[in-house]
Amino acid sequence: MIQQTLYNNIFDSHSHYDGYSFDCDRDTLLSEMFSSCVSGIIHCATDLPSCEYGIKYSAKYPHYYTAIGIHPEHIFDMPDDYIQRLEEMLPRSEKIVAVGEIGLDYHYDDHDREKQLELFISQLEFAAKHSLPVIIHSRDATEDTMKLLRKYRPTGVLHCFSGSYETACEVISLGMYIGFTGALTFKNNKKASRALEAVPMDRLLLETDCPYMAPDGYRGQRSESAMIYRVAEKVAEVKGVDPQSVLDITAENAKRLFGIQSIPTD
Numbered sequence: 001m002i003q004q005t006l007y008n009n010i011f012d013s014h015s016h017y018d019g020y021s022f023d024c025d026r027d028t029l030l031s032e033m034f035s036s037c038v039s040g041i042i043h044c045a046t047d048l049p050s051c052e053y054g055i056k057y058s059a060k061y062p063h064y065y066t067a068i069g070i071h072p073e074h075i076f077d078m079p080d081d082y083i084q085r086l087e088e089m090l091p092r093s094e095k096i097v098a099v100g101e102i103g104l105d106y107h108y109d110d111h112d113r114e115k116q117l118e119l120f121i122s123q124l125e126f127a128a129k130h131s132l133p134v135i136i137h138s139r140d141a142t143e144d145t146m147k148l149l150r151k152y153r154p155t156g157v158l159h160c161f162s163g164s165y166e167t168a169c170e171v172i173s174l175g176m177y178i179g180f181t182g183a184l185t186f187k188n189n190k191k192a193s194r195a196l197e198a199v200p201m202d203r204l205l206l207e208t209d210c211p212y213m214a215p216d217g218y219r220g221q222r223s224e225s226a227m228i229y230r231v232a233e234k235v236a237e238v239k240g241v242d243p244q245s246v247l248d249i250t251a252e253n254a255k256r257l258f259g260i261q262s263i264p265t266d
């Protein structure tokens with residue numbers, strides 16, 4: 001892991017340590033981070049094998065939790081009975097804390113929007129049925145995402161927020177949380193800093209989206225939860241508070257949103 005001894009209590013509310021780039025050192029890295037500066041990590045599943053990874057690995061580490069769900073990029077390779085398969089996973093682990101990563105991605109023209117909407121809506125309904133928060137991905141799809149948030153009113157987080165100040169205000173008014181990744185620290189990302197101004201401290205989450213989105217200072221590298229201190233420093237600068245209190249508050253926010261206090265750690 002990277003060396004940083006300035007900060008502790010980092011809670012990474014959005015990670016993908018099942019990525020192949022962690023195959024060489026996954027357990028070493030997770031063990032080192034959990035025994036030093038990281039107090040919690042949530043795995044966000046992207047397809048059914050990724051859900052299985054989350055169930056297996058969250059059982060290995062006391063402060064590792066998992067979301068289960070199908071990411072919009074997997075509309076082409078998921079089974080028809082995916083909701084039933086997700087339902088069957090729920091009783092297998094008390095560390096399933098959310099439905100995610102779900103949402104809409106209109107970045108590529110060849111992605112079937114009708115099918116994405118169907119997949120997203122069915123998982124919003126699944127989350128509501130089981131009273132679970134959602135972890136939402138929205139890329140170039142703000143209008144449709146907001147329409148569905150207004151209609152279904154889920155609890156949860158809009159992750160890797162890239163929208164406007166106005167959209168952030170509406171997401172907050174709907175009762176949701178907003179997550180920022182290393183992208184917040186990029187020098188040309190004034191829009192994200194502006195959107196952050198709309199987010200009260202008690203609705204903010206910090207995340208890596210690792211292995212992607214390494215913050216400024218580590219750009220081009222594989223990202224990891226320990227790097228989140230850079231995002232906290234940026235938040236501290238915008239909000240006029242100290243970085244450690246940003247980490248402490250966002251860790252509490254994540255535990256509250258995902259109901260983590262009630263899960264035993266032994």
Ligand SMILES: [Zn+2]
Nearest residue numbers: 014044101209
């Ligand atoms: Zn993600």
